[in-house]
Amino acid sequence: PHVDMNPILLKPTSEVGSQVVLFGKALGNKTATDCHFSKEFFWENVCASVDRLRKKYELIVIEGAGSCAEMNLMTHDIVNLKMAEYTDAPVILVADIHKGGVFAQIVGTMECLSPKQQQRIAGFIINRFKGDIGLFNDGISWIEKKTGKQVYGVLPWYKHINIEAEDSVVIENPKKIFANDTIAPSIAVLRIPHISNFTDFDPISGLQGVNLHFIEKPQDLSMFQAVVIPGSKNTSADLKWLKKTGWSDKLISFVNDGGHLLGICGGYQMMGKYIHDPEGLEGEPGSTRGLSLLPVETILKSPKRTTLTKFSWDDIHGMGYEIHMGRTEMKNGDFMFQVYERNGESCKSTDGCILNGGRIVGTYIHGLFDNPGITKRWLESIGLGNIGVSKTHSFIERNKQYDLLAKHFEKYIDTRGIMKSLTTKVNE
Numbered sequence: 001p002h003v004d005m006n007p008i009l010l011k012p013t014s015e016v017g018s019q020v021v022l023f024g025k026a027l028g029n030k031t032a033t034d035c036h037f038s039k040e041f042f043w044e045n046v047c048a049s050v051d052r053l054r055k056k057y058e059l060i061v062i063e064g065a066g067s068c069a070e071m072n073l074m075t076h077d078i079v080n081l082k083m084a085e086y087t088d089a090p091v092i093l094v095a096d097i098h099k100g101g102v103f104a105q106i107v108g109t110m111e112c113l114s115p116k117q118q119q120r121i122a123g124f125i126i127n128r129f130k131g132d133i134g135l136f137n138d139g140i141s142w143i144e145k146k147t148g149k150q151v152y153g154v155l156p157w158y159k160h161i162n163i164e165a166e167d168s169v170v171i172e173n174p175k176k177i178f179a180n181d182t183i184a185p186s187i188a189v190l191r192i193p194h195i196s197n198f199t200d201f202d203p204i205s206g207l208q209g210v211n212l213h214f215i216e217k218p219q220d221l222s223m224f225q226a227v228v229i230p231g232s233k234n235t236s237a238d239l240k241w242l243k244k245t246g247w248s249d250k251l252i253s254f255v256n257d258g259g260h261l262l263g264i265c266g267g268y269q270m271m272g273k274y275i276h277d278p279e280g281l282e283g284e285p286g287s288t289r290g291l292s293l294l295p296v297e298t299i300l301k302s303p304k305r306t307t308l309t310k311f312s313w314d315d316i317h318g319m320g321y322e323i324h325m326g327r328t329e330m331k332n333g334d335f336m337f338q339v340y341e342r343n344g345e346s347c348k349s350t351d352g353c354i355l356n357g358g359r360i361v362g363t364y365i366h367g368l369f370d371n372p373g374i375t376k377r378w379l380e381s382i383g384l385g386n387i388g389v390s391k392t393h394s395f396i397e398r399n400k401q402y403d404l405l406a407k408h409f410e411k412y413i414d415t416r417g418i419m420k421s422l423t424t425k426v427n428e
Contacts, residue, residue: 004049069112090122098128123150153413191216203369226260229267268362272296295332310341320367
């Protein structure tokens, strides 16, 4: 992976604003209007990234974003057809039949495009089909006749493959969990408004003998073996949300009653005494009182730390990553991890904070549970040492799932037809 593969990242921090990350470095927060008027600057950098990648690789797959036919946005859209035109790349439109109206999706999109743009469309893929594919043969014929474009295949819905979700829409509006809802021990992750890196917990959800729940509305926490406050795209805002909704009282009561609490990245910062934001990186400059569950204070300041990090928890080694703006100072307690390498360079550092014999812990390191040994150690610390964790847990298993997805795709999609489209120049 390289920053040129995702040169510009917009991390939403509010309904109308995002943190802009360019080549892995945060430029600051911008409103949607600011981003709109910065498109030329963004475009130049994206083109430079593509040019560099084309010198290194034989084939580049460019993923668009949203619809390529948003008529009010097309003039300034740099992530869809404009990039395809810049690279003279054929375009395949993917239609989601599960949502219904697949014929209108395809034909409607084509009608919104100019003749020149229509010429760039090589064909279509129908995604998330349920039922007998043979019953859709007439549908394929109708689409091909109506558009003059090939349907490369119909991809059936699958349940035997577990691929991590692309965005947090999959955990929106989670329901409350009650004691009689589950027999197995349960772990809760707070679904805060600006949650980030929620796939940190995918390895836990795949374990036998334990249930993982995302919860959003304040509720009794006594039935959970542990509660996790995850990372956040806007820590100060989510901390205020915890207080406004009553979650802060629930969390404090849970800890006072002997519960286990883990904070990761922004969650770790919220568990401290204060979050200081002198530069106004997440809103108005100032300080916000934390939950005071850990004896730490955080100062938000640039630049953002982005590192691949190797660490140890006593004699157990692990690898994860850090991506945070803050610097956190521990006033008391013990550190959680010994850090010995960041971005390939040796170092002698520590991370996180442990209090009350390990019941209350916080860390900046994402990807903890991708490490079988670290996962097992944490489960033991919360009283779930009986849960088995395979040595092929996470990384190996994840690659296996992608192999299954590739086979599923190749079975139903005309990959030769797609490759053939690459040899035909659109403008010929």
